[in-house]
């Protein structure tokens with residue numbers, strides 16, 4: 001009981017500790033000769049980088065997943081992805097519930113309501129639900145992918161590839177087996193692969209609370225504000241991303257493609273920065289303006305409690321709402337006939353500010369340790385902190401110091417926001433004993 | 445009375461209208477053959493660009509000020525700078541006072557107190573004070589510069605250069621007469637020029653309210669929170685800017701300089717992005733990381749009600765305080781035993797968000813219209829919106845479309861924040877009749 005209470009009273013520590021243990025186990029397994037295709041031991045830093053990237057479902061790699069690792073090594077990687085992605089999603093949801101006395105009452109109600117879990121006794125059932133839903137989606141995706149991969153690669157390899165990429169897609173991990181850092185560029189105009197992968201990625205990036213809310217829409221006939229906001233921001237970002245990508249790359253990376261190819265490539269590249277990390281077009285060949293635009297999409301990222309990263313769609317959404325209400329001279333940030341609590345807008349601002357600070361800091365550090373184009377360095381940092389995994393070509397050639405900086409960035413990007421959110425939820429319960437008098441400054 | 449009331453009830457229109465008229469007069473004068481050194485008419489777009497840059501005290505130029513324009517043309521430019529800089533500072537202060545019934549009571553008290561103006565009748569006195577202080581500082585600076593420029597350039601030219609650069613420095617305008625877009629690179633290790641120019645620039649960037657508050661410190665023995673915050677942020681940014689510049693450029697643009705030269709160059713390049721726009725080191729030769737760091741300094745900019753631009757030191761300061769208080773689990777943003785009103789932090793966030801949106805939008809537009817390095821395009825946009833005037837080499841070669849985009853950006857950068865602040869102050873008086881129920885979303 002003491003132990004349980006001790007663990008529960010420090011949820012961030014449990015989360016961070018658990019992830020560290022899984023990463024270390026993965027690292028040790030990947031250093032073994034049996035894990036590499038060539039059959040010799042892998043250096044510690046490469047193994048640590050790969051394990052961190054897999055557990056944090058980032059997808060940045062210093063060695064090519066398809067050619068460097070053996071089948072065993074690839075099995076280790078996909079297991080780390082599944083544990084990392086599923087573990088994070090389940091743990092996030094469970095913490096929200098378990099720590100009902102630490103998070104605000106409304107937060108608890110929101111999650112309990114959307115998950116239909118009122119009692120702690122429902123937790124096991126909830127965990128089962130998350131796992132079941134994950135397996136159903138992953139298997140469906142694998143089945144669809146097999147329609148293309150089995151004829152192409154033979155039965156055993158085709159099934160293996162289908163499962164690997166289905167798991168990688170749902171967990172927004174971005175790891176692929178196609179060799180030579182090619183990702184899915186071979187399927188740029190293949191509708192089945194495009195639809196399956198993007199559909200799976202989007203489902204994975206919505207977050208379990210949203211999926212649960214959607215599944216229960218039929219019986220309840222209403223959606224939570226959280227679900228509505230997630231869906232709205234997701235749709236806007238997908239459409240905007242697709243249009244801008246099409247415009248910016250029409251005469252560049254899309255030039256050689258048919259009309260259908262241009263359509264699918266724009267759609268895929270709009271989905272993947274948030275934050276799947278697959279690509280069907282060569283990222284390093286994109287225009288700087290496109291890289292910058294993709295950086296913004298990556299930074300915003302996926303939705304809370306999902307396998308995706310970034311500052312999250314809801315954070316971006318409520319900050320936009322706050323600015324809109326300001327510009328219209330209204331006091332409250334409002335949407336769907338609801339008011340967003342000011343305190344949440346505050347927290348959202350904090351998350352964005354801290355993430356930006358780390359991006360600037362890590363980018364300037366890497367600019368010193370690496371010899372590379374500044375914009376591509378920043379692209380890699382944003383990709384790491386938002387657990388995206390898209391690369392403009394820098395990661396494979398990183399120095400040892402650069403690898404360590406990116407490893408830390410991936411870890412912070414995966415666990416930082418949730419941990420900070422918890423720390424804040426706990427801390428803000430302490431009321432201040434006194435308040436200083438208010439005094440204004442002139443701004444603007 | 446009707447007219448006066450009409451004007452006063454739309455202060456942003458007066459401000460915007462007044463600036464537009466001065467820009468247009470300047471444009472017409474600059475198109476005249478007498479304004480160019482070669483004695484022929486200048487095209488409208490070049491004249492408009494130069495006049496806008498001068499009135500908005502930005503300092504970006506498409507033709508070299510020292511060689512392209514005649515003495516008459518240079519006189520027009522320095523007059524536009526003086527009218528633009530002084531006019532803005534006076535108008536800002538006067539609006540704050542005149543519109544006492546529109547801005548909040550505390551804001552009015554703050555300005556009235558720091559300026560020692562209680563009655564409207566004190567306005568003329570106030571305007572005289574602003575003009576007197578400006579002239580004193582500019583003449584002192586010109587006198588100091590003359591010690592170097594007169595022996596170097598002869599009496600007439602030396603005095604002219606001293607006056608021009610003193611006015612340009614105090615108004616944070618960044619225009620220079622040294623030819624070939626060289627700015628002050630010829631004086632990189634000259635202590636007298638460095639001290640005079642940076643001192644004048646810093647005084648101009650503090651804002652009149654701060655200067656007035658400092659001048660009255662002797663009798664009052666206390667400073668307003670606004671003044672303290674401005675000074676604190678200014679000192680931190682100067683020291684940080686100097687250290688980072690020294691580190692990043694030690695083996696690059698600073699390599700050929702003596703220890704003293706390195707010191708002065710780092711100091712000068714730390715002062716000038718906020719937002720004077722002079723440079724003693726070739727900006728185009730700086731490392732991308734340095735350009736990026738300078739972009740951040742430019743974006744933050746100077747203090748409110750000053751001749752400088754940017755989102756302002758106080759805005760940056762209160763946002764930092766808000767994030768620090770969040771991280772420490774405190775409810776209020778506090779400093780110097782005072783509490784910052786939440787509403788101001790909100791407004792500050794809005795200013796930053798809108799400025800960032802314009803930077804992204806204009807950068808993507810220019811990326812389409814210009815053939816240039818992406819980072820340098822963004823540098824130019826940030827330089828324009830923060831009315832800095834530093835150039836990484838793009839502006840002189842801008843296309844017609846590019847010139848128009850930068851002209852709009854300079855104008856928005858100079859008038860936008862103040863206008864928005866006023867619009868907000870007016871609008872927020874309207875109370876909403878109803879409030880929607882509150883509902884939380886999950887963030888982070």
Ligand SMILES: [K+]
Nearest residue numbers: 058172277388
């Ligand atoms: K990823």
Ligand SMILES: [K+]
Nearest residue numbers: 502616721832
């Ligand atoms: K300037």
